[in-house]
Amino acid sequence: MKENNTGEKIAAYNWYPGHMVRARREISENVKLVDIVVEVTDARAPRSTRNPELESLVAPKPIILVLNKKDLVNPEELEVWVRRLAQDGLNPVGMVATSGEGKKAVIQTVEKLFRPIVQDMKNRKRRVRPPRIMVVGIPNVGKSTLINALAGKKTARTGSQPGVTRGKQWVRIEGKIDLLDTPGLMWPRLSVPEQGLKLAALGVLGPKAYSEEEVARYVLRLVREIEPQALESRFGFKDVQSLDENQILESIASFRGFGEDEGTGFPKTAHFVLGEFRRGRIARIILDRHEPGT
């Protein structure tokens, strides 16, 4: 099946075992230095853009799950995910790292999760210090943007703090939280072939790892299922549910004046569809479904 091709290509191209071993080692080392781990995910695929191993790597330290790029999803749909993830103890926070929206909620969640740790320090008659956090996540979810948003302009690098860790760079956020200033890069979850297509659709994977035409067809299929009216209003379709992906591509090709694209399998149209989807200009849908494994 085509889906499998993309899944296999992705696995072979991006994440061979050597990468994973190194990433795993680095995260396990860094997690010793912090109290709380901030896992950044893409709100358009809250399950598929998580790393399935992270919880066991960082346990018993708590995770704050940032659902970033929430400007690209429907707010009510995101709220359902936030409630479910909260039930799983993952402390979810929706965020727009590019604008800083959600930053306050992240800081408040850090403070809430740190309270019992402070209590413990007091009980042991230890000096109370600020919470230490680190950011982790798969490629392209917005880790660097989030670090910049948290650190802001006013915050100076605190340098390698003796007594914290030599050689590590920390930044102090709003005078009260120490953030490790380099994010931990995790590998994506590829247990189900469809997840490869989702990650490709969201731009998590390098362009050599997938076929744009295959991924564009997948995106169109999902939008047709989840929010057909989005395709109808954007491209003037009448009854998009009666069309297959090829017919949809063909119509978009003529809508855009890419008519000559048809004979070559719609590469231009596919590229256009993916670009528009990634910018949130086709539909603001969450690609993951609520049932596990999807």
Ligand SMILES: Nc1nc2c(ncn2[C@@H]2O[C@H](COP(=O)(O)OP(=O)(O)OP(=O)(O)O)[C@@H](O)[C@H]2O)c(=O)[nH]1
């Ligand atoms: N729409 C939107 N785009 C965002 C948001 N946060 C980040 N981006 C964009 O997503 C892209 C990736 O952001 P980065 O911060 O570089 O992501 P990263 O996780 O550091 O990526 P790698 O370092 O490659 O692993 C950039 O084009 C950002 O501008 C957001 O909240 N909304």
Ligand SMILES: [Mg+2]
């Ligand atoms: Mg980065």
